[in-house]
Amino acid sequence: MAAEKAEMDVLKKECDGLRTQIEAARKAVNDGNMTSAAGSATEVGRVQLKLRKSLKGHLAKIYSMHWSSDSRSMISASQDGKLLVWDTHTGNKLVAVPLKSAWVMSVAFAPSGNLVASGGLDNMCTVSNIKAASPKTLRELDAHTGYLSCCRFLSDTEILTASGDTTCCLWDLETGKQKIIFTNHIGDCMSLALSMDENTFVSGACDSLAKLWDLREGTCKQTFSGHTSDINAIQFFPNGNAFVTGSDDCSCKMYDLRSDQEVITYQDGSLNAGVTSVSLSNSGRLVFAGYDDFNCHIWDSLKGEKVGVLSGHDNRVSCTGVPADGMGVCTGSWDSFLKLWN
Amino acid sequence: MSTTNNIAQARKLVEQLRIEAGIERIKVSKAAADLMSYCEQHARTDPLLVGIPTSDNPFKDKKPCIIL
Numbered sequence: 001m002a003a004e005k006a007e008m009d010v011l012k013k014e015c016d017g018l019r020t021q022i023e024a025a026r027k028a029v030n031d032g033n034m035t036s037a038a039g040s041a042t043e044v045g046r047v048q049l050k051l052r053k054s055l056k057g058h059l060a061k062i063y064s065m066h067w068s069s070d071s072r073s074m075i076s077a078s079q080d081g082k083l084l085v086w087d088t089h090t091g092n093k094l095v096a097v098p099l100k101s102a103w104v105m106s107v108a109f110a111p112s113g114n115l116v117a118s119g120g121l122d123n124m125c126t127v128s129n130i131k132a133a134s135p136k137t138l139r140e141l142d143a144h145t146g147y148l149s150c151c152r153f154l155s156d157t158e159i160l161t162a163s164g165d166t167t168c169c170l171w172d173l174e175t176g177k178q179k180i181i182f183t184n185h186i187g188d189c190m191s192l193a194l195s196m197d198e199n200t201f202v203s204g205a206c207d208s209l210a211k212l213w214d215l216r217e218g219t220c221k222q223t224f225s226g227h228t229s230d231i232n233a234i235q236f237f238p239n240g241n242a243f244v245t246g247s248d249d250c251s252c253k254m255y256d257l258r259s260d261q262e263v264i265t266y267q268d269g270s271l272n273a274g275v276t277s278v279s280l281s282n283s284g285r286l287v288f289a290g291y292d293d294f295n296c297h298i299w300d301s302l303k304g305e306k307v308g309v310l311s312g313h314d315n316r317v318s319c320t321g322v323p324a325d326g327m328g329v330c331t332g333s334w335d336s337f338l339k340l341w342n
Numbered sequence: 343m344s345t346t347n348n349i350a351q352a353r354k355l356v357e358q359l360r361i362e363a364g365i366e367r368i369k370v371s372k373a374a375a376d377l378m379s380y381c382e383q384h385a386r387t388d389p390l391l392v393g394i395p396t397s398d399n400p401f402k403d404k405k406p407c408i409i410l
Contacts, residue, residue: 004345011352018359029367037374041382044391052401072400089400184358222362239380241373256373263370263377283384284377285391302378327389328401340401342394 026261034254034264038302044285047298047308049341052328053091054312057084060102061334063120064319068109071323074330076338077107077118085116085130088323088330088340097128097135103147110153115173117159119148125161127173139176144169149190154198160215162189168203170215182213184220191234193243202243204231210245212257224255226262233278233290237301244287244301246275252289254301266299268306277319282326290317296331310341 060080067074073094075085081102085095103121110116115138119125125141125148146165153159154170158179162168168182168189187207194201200221204210208229212222233246242256242263251267252275266287273293280287280301287299288310296317298308315334322329328342385391396402 001345004349007349008345008352011349011356014356015352015359018356018363021363022359025363025367029369031369032371032374034370034374034377037371038378041378042385047390049390052399053403091403219361220358222365237377237380238384239377242377254377256370256377258366258368259370259373260365260367261370263374281388281390283381283388283391285381285385285388302381322390325389326387327394327399329390342390342399342401 026259029259030261034302035304038304041302043303044300044307047286049298049308049310049329051310051312051339051341053088053340055086055088055091055338055340056336057086057093058082058336058338060336061315062318062332062336062338063105064107064118065321065330065332065338066107066109067321067323067330068113069111069324070113071325071327073109073113074321074323074338075107075109075116076319076332077104078336079103080336083107083116083118083128086338088328095130095135097130100126106148106150108151108153108159110156112156115153115156117151117153119151119161121147123147123163123165125151125159125171127159139173141171141176141178143178146188149188150192152192152194152201154194154215160192160194160201162192162203164188166205166207168192168201168213170218180215180218182218182220184211184223185209187230190230190232193234193236195236196240202234202236204234204245204247206230208247208249210234210243210255222257222260224260224262226253226255226265227251229274232274232276235278235280237280238282238284244278244280246278246289248274250274250291252278252287252299254287264301264304266301266304266306271297276317279320279322279329281322281329288320288322288329288331290320290331292316294333294335296320296329310339312339313337
């Protein structure tokens with residue numbers, strides 16, 4: 001017993017020492033912040049996007065949406081138990097995928113456009129082929145011991161999932177088995193984003209931390225703190241060196257990977273609603289953040305100022321997304337509508 | 343034994359912190375400058391910043407032409 005206590009004390013001391021070391025290293029490079037650096041950046045002015053389409057079709061709260069890589073199709077998931085694939089140019093519904101479990105929390109389009117994935121309180125990730133005559137279930141990925149909060153395809157053969165069981169997982173779709181389990185968060189994982197080169201990904205969790213992972217080695221490379229409540233949303237900045245998070249603490253933050261710390265916080269005293277979702281415009285200059293206050297607020301990512309708002313939903317904005325061609329932004333809400341703006 | 347578990351966890355934590363402590367970090371001023379540079383470089387091709395002409399707007403409802 002005494003020997004074990006002695007070892008614990010040594011280990012604890014080492015942990016504390018390493019933590020202090022990390023803080024000191026971060027402080028040493030903290031020679032300025034984004035807001036001061038952005039003093040010389042051009043103003044974006046007031047960003048006034050118009051509502052172009054209101055997509056009606058779901059009968060209950062929308063929890064998630066994802067653009068297809070063709071920037072035209074888009075899939076949405078609602079707790080009415082359906083996934084709907086939309087042609088956003090015409091507003092028409094292309095495919096309806098009925099779900100075994102209505103409690104869906106996340107949906108994703110594979111880059112090929114052939115497959116879609118969804119999951120939620122059933123703890124599973126169900127992958128379906130939507131190019132078949134009628135949507136066909138390909139795989140039911142069943143190993144998480146908590147809800148599925150987010151899923152993203154790497155290709156038609158690999159998918160990454162985030163779960164309320166605090167882990168993320170890389171699956172092989174050909175075998176339906178787990179390839180790598182990413183453990184390190186101490187709270188429910190709520191969101192993940194894949195890097196452009198698909199070698200790393202970032203995750204946000206209820207432990208208020210964001211983590212960078214090596215996709216192939218399965219290791220956590222960096223941990224980012226700063227938020228004071230659950231991180232619900234996470235997206236990479238288009239240059240791949242930074243990412244933006246949205247949290248229940250009512251703020252969004254941008255973290256830079258190479259300086260290993262937060263570089264700017266997007267918050268406003270008048271905004272007292274949690275952030276549910278974040279997406280960025282193609283240049284990275286605009287951050288679209290969906291809030292519990294029924295709005296999607298637009299932030300100047302460099303200057304940290306609110307530059308616009310997308311108002312029109314009658315309930316919480318639960319998801320936002322900008323397509324690859326950057327031609328607009330889609331918001332989805334608990335009011336059962338999806339709206340397209342540009 | 344829960345004490346052995348605790349030790350195993352503590353060892354893992356130390357290992358993880360060692361990984362995180364060992365990385366190279368660049369100055370925040372450089373990181374910020376690079377982010378700004380990216381935004382400036384791509385501003386002209388960002389449709390949501392520049393605006394989209396009506397004729398090219400994929401989401402705009404196309405109203406039928408009425409010939410009077």
